[in-house]
Amino acid sequence: MVVRPYEARDRAGVRDVCFATGYMGDPIAWQWRDRDSFADLFSGYYTDREPASALVADLDGQVVGYLLGCRDSTAVPDPAPMMVRHLVGRALLVRPGTAGVLWRSIGDVAVGVVRGRGLDTELHDPRWPAHLHINLLPVARGGGVGRRLVSTWLDALRADGVSGCHLGTWGENAGAIAFFESSGFRRHGPPRPMPGMRSPTGARHTTQWMVQDLGSGRRS
Numbered sequence: 001m002v003v004r005p006y007e008a009r010d011r012a013g014v015r016d017v018c019f020a021t022g023y024m025g026d027p028i029a030w031q032w033r034d035r036d037s038f039a040d041l042f043s044g045y046y047t048d049r050e051p052a053s054a055l056v057a058d059l060d061g062q063v064v065g066y067l068l069g070c071r072d073s074t075a076v077p078d079p080a081p082m083m084v085r086h087l088v089g090r091a092l093l094v095r096p097g098t099a100g101v102l103w104r105s106i107g108d109v110a111v112g113v114v115r116g117r118g119l120d121t122e123l124h125d126p127r128w129p130a131h132l133h134i135n136l137l138p139v140a141r142g143g144g145v146g147r148r149l150v151s152t153w154l155d156a157l158r159a160d161g162v163s164g165c166h167l168g169t170w171g172e173n174a175g176a177i178a179f180f181e182s183s184g185f186r187r188h189g190p191p192r193p194m195p196g197m198r199s200p201t202g203a204r205h206t207t208q209w210m211v212q213d214l215g216s217g218r219r220s
């Protein structure tokens, strides 16, 4: 297994891994059946706008995992216009396989607003300007590849003098939280409601923010 910088030829492989691991490491298709809108939402910015911050795990020429990074989270454009293009252009709000999760998202956000809670899908804090997403196919898990991806990314941030990194994981993904804690991250605040997503039994999901300070000094 090779960990290497992302290249343009990896784009389709990254999108496949994103869709195949979108539900806490399992396929998301049972809940969000449209691969392109899901991959655009969760990997599009990183592959298309900040590819120099992406790493892949390559097994015999196949992408079997990735770390998608962002150095300055305030630079990520609002995904709403892109999602509106999908909603209108591809009728996602009335298509079986996407209508449920999207209407639930709208409902969850509306209820949150009524109860005085804003949308809490981003963490903008100058202490942790960078963020990451990491996902490996089952074949790549448990052998230290995740650790290598994260340490490569954090070393690059430290070398550039970036003060810290955050990430949002599912509050119910105990394995991922344990992995991130063993990689130097700590939980930041309580789990927050995640709009739209439900477990197979209908339970609501949450987002757990995690952060890591990297020190402020640029390495010589």
Ligand SMILES: CC(C)(COP(=O)(O)OP(=O)(O)OC[C@H]1O[C@@H](n2cnc3c(N)ncnc32)[C@H](O)[C@@H]1OP(=O)(O)O)[C@@H](O)C(=O)NCCC(=O)NCCS
Pocket (backbone or CB within 6 Å): 021, 024, 025, 026, 133, 134, 135, 136, 137, 140, 141, 142, 143, 144, 145, 146, 147, 148, 168, 169, 170, 173, 174, 175, 176, 178, 179, 180, 182
């Ligand atoms: C979470 C994930 C990135 C970890 O990568 P990995 O290559 O499997 O993990 P590593 O082998 O590098 O493990 C590094 C450390 O994390 C721990 N760890 C990894 N997965 C764990 C799990 N599920 N439960 C508990 N600890 C875990 C390992 O025990 C190891 O600790 P150690 O060094 O003290 O022995 C990977 O398993 C994965 O992609 N899972 C599915 C998708 C996912 O949950 N992504 C995160 C969403 S934000």
